[in-house]
Every structure is written in C-alpha cells, then in structure tokens.
Amino acid sequence: MKNIVYGLFLSLAFVWQGQAQSSLFWEVESPEGKKSYLYGTYHLLGSDFLTERPKVMEAFEASNAVVVETVIDSSQMMQLAYLMIMNKSLKAMTDSADYQLLKRELEPLIGTDLAVYDQMKPIVLSTTYAGYLAEELTPDSLDYAGMPLDMHFAAEAKKASKKLIELETMQEQFEILFSSQTEEEQLQDLLDVLKEGAPSGDMMSGIITAYHANDLDALYQSAMEWEGGLSDMEVMIDQRNLNWVEKLEIQLQKGGLFIAVGALHLPGEKGLIQLLEARGFTLKPIK
Numbered sequence: 001m002k003n004i005v006y007g008l009f010l011s012l013a014f015v016w017q018g019q020a021q022s023s024l025f026w027e028v029e030s031p032e033g034k035k036s037y038l039y040g041t042y043h044l045l046g047s048d049f050l051t052e053r054p055k056v057m058e059a060f061e062a063s064n065a066v067v068v069e070t071v072i073d074s075s076q077m078m079q080l081a082y083l084m085i086m087n088k089s090l091k092a093m094t095d096s097a098d099y100q101l102l103k104r105e106l107e108p109l110i111g112t113d114l115a116v117y118d119q120m121k122p123i124v125l126s127t128t129y130a131g132y133l134a135e136e137l138t139p140d141s142l143d144y145a146g147m148p149l150d151m152h153f154a155a156e157a158k159k160a161s162k163k164l165i166e167l168e169t170m171q172e173q174f175e176i177l178f179s180s181q182t183e184e185e186q187l188q189d190l191l192d193v194l195k196e197g198a199p200s201g202d203m204m205s206g207i208i209t210a211y212h213a214n215d216l217d218a219l220y221q222s223a224m225e226w227e228g229g230l231s232d233m234e235v236m237i238d239q240r241n242l243n244w245v246e247k248l249e250i251q252l253q254k255g256g257l258f259i260a261v262g263a264l265h266l267p268g269e270k271g272l273i274q275l276l277e278a279r280g281f282t283l284k285p286i287k
Contacts, residue, residue, distance in 0.1 A: 023285030024214050024263055025056055026273065031280045034255025037063070038272065038283070040263025041153075042211050044134055047146030049212075055286055064256035066157035067165045067248070068150055070173050080171060083178045090118045093184070098191055105129075105194050122186035123178055129190070138208055153260045165251060167244045167261070180235045214287060216267060238270040245275040252281060 024040040037059040042049075050057055060066070091099055103114045106125055109132050110117065117125060147155060157164045168176075181189075210216075244261070251257055266273050273283055 022216060023287055024211070024216060024266070025053075025059075025286040026266075027284045027286055028252060028257075028259075028276060029282040029284075030252050030255060032253065034253065036252050036255055036257035036259065037286075038259045038261075038266070038276075040216075040266045041149040041260050042208070043148055043150055043262060044131075044138070045149050045211075046144035047149060047152035048144040049146075049149070050152070053214075060153065060156070060258045061160075062256075063162060063258035064254075065163035065165055065251070065258070066153055067167060067251065067257055067259040067261075068154050068157075069166070069261050070168050070170055071154055071164060071166045072151060073170060076170050080174045083174045084121055084124050085119055086121050086183050088119070088183055090114070090120070090122065090187070093187055094191075101191065101194055121178055121183055122190050123181070126186065126190045126193075127177070129193070150260055150262075153258070165247075167247055168240070176235060176240065211263070216263070237264055241265055241270050241272055241275060245272060245279070248272070248276065249279050249281075252276070 026038040028036045028038050030036075037056075039056055039059075090102075094102065099114075102125070106129065107114055109128055110125070146152060154164060244265075248259065261272070265271060268274070277283055
C-alpha cells in the first residue's frame, strides 16, 4: 500500500496527480475585479528563499490579510497529544521480523529504543521517517536558512498586524493526520515503504530544483514515477481542498488576500486552481 508515507513525503516535495500547471505563484481575481494572490509553498524550505522571490514578497507586503493552512500554537500540542496514542501495542501488532525491521530502520532516526513509541500510532513514526527523507534528500545547495515558509508568513503577518486567517484548526489537522486511517493501515503502509526502499536522491533533487525554478510543469515531469503513491490522497489533499475553497471563496470576494498553502494543493481536478476557476475566479500564473 505505502500510500500514506509516500503522501507525507510528497506533500513536502509537492508532487501531484492531474494536469501540470505553470507556476507556483498566481494572481486571483474575483468576478467583481478584486485581486488576491495564491502561493504554493514548500513546507521545509527556509524563509531566506524568499529573498529570491521579490514578486511574492511584494504581494505579501501589499496584502490586507494572510491565509495559511493552520496557525501553529505550541500550547495546544500537549492537549492534542491524545490523538497520537493508541490502545494497542506496536510490538503486538507486528511479527518478529517486521518489528526488527522497524527497529533497524527507525531507531537511528528517533534516537531512542522503539519501545518508547510502543503505544504511539504508527503514523507518528511515518511522519518522522517522511520528514527525514525530505531533509536527507534535499540538495545542500538548496538548503535555505530561516523559519519554514508557512510559519514565516504567519509570523510576519502578526508582526505587521495583518489579519491572519487559518483554513483549518490544529485539532482538525491532527485528526486528519492521525485518525484518517486505522492503526493497522498506518502500520502496513510504513512497513511497505521500509521494505521497498526510500526514494532516490536524484528524484528529490529534480523535484526541489523544479520548485526552485517556479516550474510546476517540471515538478510534474520529475515526479511521474511517484504517481501511484498518491492514489490514497483523497483525505489528505482533495477533501481538504474542497473544505478550504468554501472559506476562500468568501474571503476572496473582499480582495487583498495573500494565500500560502502547500503547493500540492494547487493543481489537479480537485486542486485549488481549478476549484476557484469553477467558482468564477480568474487565475493567472506569475513567473
């Protein structure tokens, strides 16, 4: 199966299903002529990257309100920790060979004995592994300092006293990540990936280089081999887009928005670009 783990990885690398698009950055015009902007982010990329994107920063600075996926509140982390816990034992869910595989592959990443995670949902380990892959395979030449892009936009919006709008709460995001699959499905996906092997550095290099070039068409071509890994992304991407577009439609009528969401959410039949166009908005790529 492996879909949830590849999906986590690809949501960092921004690969998608469907027709390729031509830019990460879009002007959005409402039927009444009000203009806003939509930017596809790379969640692990440092904010120093934006010094090379003056048009993005001009649009951000001119905005009246900033929209992000969610606003991170560290004080909520402990309250939401219960969503990561299961009543089952990870060791009891696996046979000896599979448990040894988990120990061998994951203990170096988590820095402790796997037993510490025995009652954590397998998706917690999958998230750790996916994050490791994304960082490990990112070329050093594209390693930018600073706060991750999405967090940077939220922080700068607060500093500038701009209205900050979240498309989903932290609780909603945690429920999607940790509860959209059964524990058994989560575990099987993780085991499948560990048995089949990690993606290649060349593939990741192609993806992030295309992102750096503001070229979604090239991203699509670089990622075709991963298409099968996205077959179970309806909950993580498609359904969230359908929920978000209802909120965005209302806000976009006012204009002056700067919207920053993971680039995976932009393209495809259920991507934000096509969903907004279907609601009468005009979207133009900005190079």
